[in-house]
Amino acid sequence: MRRRFSALGAMMLAVTLSVAAPRVAEATVVVPLTREELATQSDLVVRATVLSRRSAWNDDHTQIMSWTRIRVTEYLKGTGDRELVIRQIGGEVDGIASAIPGDGRLVPGQHAVLFLRRGEGVVFLTALAQSVFYVAMTPDGSPVVRRELGGLTFARWVNGRMTAFEPPAEAAEGLEQFVRAVRVIVTAPNGGRAR
Numbered sequence: 001m002r003r004r005f006s007a008l009g010a011m012m013l014a015v016t017l018s019v020a021a022p023r024v025a026e027a028t029v030v031v032p033l034t035r036e037e038l039a040t041q042s043d044l045v046v047r048a049t050v051l052s053r054r055s056a057w058n059d060d061h062t063q064i065m066s067w068t069r070i071r072v073t074e075y076l077k078g079t080g081d082r083e084l085v086i087r088q089i090g091g092e093v094d095g096i097a098s099a100i101p102g103d104g105r106l107v108p109g110q111h112a113v114l115f116l117r118r119g120e121g122v123v124f125l126t127a128l129a130q131s132v133f134y135v136a137m138t139p140d141g142s143p144v145v146r147r148e149l150g151g152l153t154f155a156r157w158v159n160g161r162m163t164a165f166e167p168p169a170e171a172a173e174g175l176e177q178f179v180r181a182v183r184v185i186v187t188a189p190n191g192g193r194a195r
Contacts, residue, residue, distance in 0.1 A: 027153040028102035039185040042115040045077035050110040055091025066091035087122040101151035104132035111135035143175035
């Protein structure tokens with residue numbers, strides 16, 4: 001029920017903001033989620049490597065879909081197979097490209113920590129680009145995580161009005177420190193379970 005309400009609420013929020021604030025219509029409008037909220041709303045949190053990506057038209061040829069195969073190197077929350085497939089709207093087929101602004105971009109060879117929801121035979125990013133923490137190396141060889149939130153506009157209630165704002169710049173964070181913080185959230189009394 002909560003997920004259904006959240007999806008309906010998000011759609012209503014996006015329509016309201018696109019009418020009320022045309023400047024954000026080029027971005028996807030979302031409610032910002034804390035790390036705790038991401039973990040709680042996710043069925044799985046994994047460290048993974050992107051293996052491959054393929055795109056195709058859906059059955060009625062109205063939308064391009066993409067399937068990204070990942071190899072899980074560690075489950076931080078939940079359990080499952082060593083390989084998972086992430087389904088997303090968008091991709092490129094026959095020279096036609098489609099994308100949702102602010103969705104997570106996954107390319108083969110990339111390492112990331114991903115917050116995911118289960119589906120039938122596939123998984124989904126819990127909250128578009130908010131769900132993808134890319135792993136990169138600093139010049140001294142230390143692994144860090146960072147997100148790319150371009151294409152997203154955040155919105156929240158301020159003084160009784162819905163206010164849109166650009167995502168703040170986020171500093172890179174040490175990978176091991178990030179993983180420890182996620183483990184603390186997941187092992188908290190509510191166990192990082194969806195409410």
